[in-house]
Amino acid sequence: MTHILHRNIRPTMPTAASSKGIRITDTNGKEYIDASGGAAVSCLGHAHPDVTKALHEQLDQLAYAHTSFFTTSVAEELADTLIKDAPDGISHVYFLSGGSEAIETALKIARQYFVEIGQPQRRYVIARDQSYHGNTLGALATGGHAGRRKMFAPMLFETHHIAPCYEYRHRQAGESLEAYGERAANLLEAKIQELGAENVIAFVAETVGGATVGAIAPAPGYFKRIREICDRHGILLILDEVMCGMGRTGTLHACEQDGIAPDIMTIAKGLGGGYQPIGATLMQQKIFDAFDKGGNFLHGHTYVGHPMACAAGLAVQKVIKRDKLLDNVKQMGGLLHRRLSERFGNHPHVGDIRGRGLFQAIELVADRSSKTPFDAKRNLHARVKAAAMARGLMCYPSGGTADGKNGDHVLLAPPFIVDAVA
Numbered sequence: 001m002t003h004i005l006h007r008n009i010r011p012t013m014p015t016a017a018s019s020k021g022i023r024i025t026d027t028n029g030k031e032y033i034d035a036s037g038g039a040a041v042s043c044l045g046h047a048h049p050d051v052t053k054a055l056h057e058q059l060d061q062l063a064y065a066h067t068s069f070f071t072t073s074v075a076e077e078l079a080d081t082l083i084k085d086a087p088d089g090i091s092h093v094y095f096l097s098g099g100s101e102a103i104e105t106a107l108k109i110a111r112q113y114f115v116e117i118g119q120p121q122r123r124y125v126i127a128r129d130q131s132y133h134g135n136t137l138g139a140l141a142t143g144g145h146a147g148r149r150k151m152f153a154p155m156l157f158e159t160h161h162i163a164p165c166y167e168y169r170h171r172q173a174g175e176s177l178e179a180y181g182e183r184a185a186n187l188l189e190a191k192i193q194e195l196g197a198e199n200v201i202a203f204v205a206e207t208v209g210g211a212t213v214g215a216i217a218p219a220p221g222y223f224k225r226i227r228e229i230c231d232r233h234g235i236l237l238i239l240d241e242v243m244c245g246m247g248r249t250g251t252l253h254a255c256e257q258d259g260i261a262p263d264i265m266t267i268a269k270g271l272g273g274g275y276q277p278i279g280a281t282l283m284q285q286k287i288f289d290a291f292d293k294g295g296n297f298l299h300g301h302t303y304v305g306h307p308m309a310c311a312a313g314l315a316v317q318k319v320i321k322r323d324k325l326l327d328n329v330k331q332m333g334g335l336l337h338r339r340l341s342e343r344f345g346n347h348p349h350v351g352d353i354r355g356r357g358l359f360q361a362i363e364l365v366a367d368r369s370s371k372t373p374f375d376a377k378r379n380l381h382a383r384v385k386a387a388a389m390a391r392g393l394m395c396y397p398s399g400g401t402a403d404g405k406n407g408d409h410v411l412l413a414p415p416f417i418v419d420a421v422a
């Protein structure tokens with residue numbers, strides 16, 4: 001009997017008792033290899049001594065100070081660190097407790113920016129089908145996953161969606177990757193024209209699609225073209241790197257590999273590595289300047305810039321840099337991709353193996369040649385997860401959409417500290 005309203009109303013999961021390195025142990029003493037970092041969170045694995053030490057020290061020094069009264073050295077230092085390594089032109093950061101809050105904040109920053117610069121008529125957000133941007137109402141409205149939106153649809157603000165850049169399903173026979181990337185990006189142009197550029201606030205996209213699609217990296221040139229379209233129409237580009245950011249793909253920010261900088265970027269999971277709940281919204285100097293003229297950013301939460309969360313973020317980021325873990329992400333990511341391809345490349349129910357760095361996924365299909373997904377009612381992803389857990393493995397499967405636009409997939413996002421087993 002439990003008094004917690006769990007995700008699954010009749011929960012069957014084990015009780016986690018302790019964790020170390022890449023493993024979590026339950027109260028029965030059974031060990032699980034954490035091959036997904038939970039939900040791509042635990043980038044340093046578990047119980048890292050440097051992070052634990054930093055958290056103890058912060059707790060002794062200062063656990064909490066409300067940001068309407070004080071700033072703190074730890075929040076300022078983390079902000080300095082993030083801005084130093086941020087994409088071109090990013091100058092300021094707003095700290096939050098997770099990814100959904102970071103997206104909500106990004107949307108409000110974008111809206112207020114246009115009000116401050118005298119374009120208050122802008123109100124539409126364009127995002128992509130099958131995307132995931134979080135579960136709060138603004139984030140859910142932005143996300144394009146039909147199944148997750150359905151129940152709450154009457155409560156969601158008006159957003160518009162275009163098809164994602166999803167080579168496996170949308171590239172046509174004989175079409176080069178580059179030509180496909182351009183065609184996929186041009187869908188944004190068409191949508192902007194339909195809505196009227198003067199009415200659009202922002203285009204929101206995960207740089208590498210994660211939770212609902214499984215490690216879909218953009219085609220070469222896709223985001224360059226998107227950037228160019230946004231600039232031409234004066235629309236903000238918001239990149240959601242909550243899952244794919246902070247080193248997961250082998251560079252600190254996934255968009256580095258696409259050669260562009262967003263106007264606003266959200267980060268979360270790998271920022272604090274699960275040691276504390278923390279997310280952040282980063283923005284360009286021009287946005288800060290517009291707010292500077294207006295006075296205040298009309299937003300705020302009680303736990304913004306929480307010292308314990310910032311201490312976790314700072315410690316995690318220091319370890320990643322000191323131990324040059326992004327090199328390991330590249331190397332181990334390449335190895336993981338090769339091993340998955342060798343092992344499952346010819347499996348009759350594996351349609352695609354894809355990803356960047358230590359962010360890899362397998363898309364499962366009922367039929368390889370037609371790419372037909374399994375019937376969503378079969379809940380294949382839940383069965384894969386249960387089978388893996390029974391064998392002591394944590395991976396992160398997710399269901400296909402009921403409309404058959406994508407299949408079930410299994411996401412792997414192991415900690416950056418993993419090494420190879422012969």
Ligand code: PLP
Pocket residue numbers: 039097098099100101103132133134135206210211240241242243244268
């Ligand atoms: N954005 C993306 C791309 C995500 O993958 C997630 C969570 O999986 C979120 C936003 C929401 O983050 P949170 O669950 O921390 O609210």
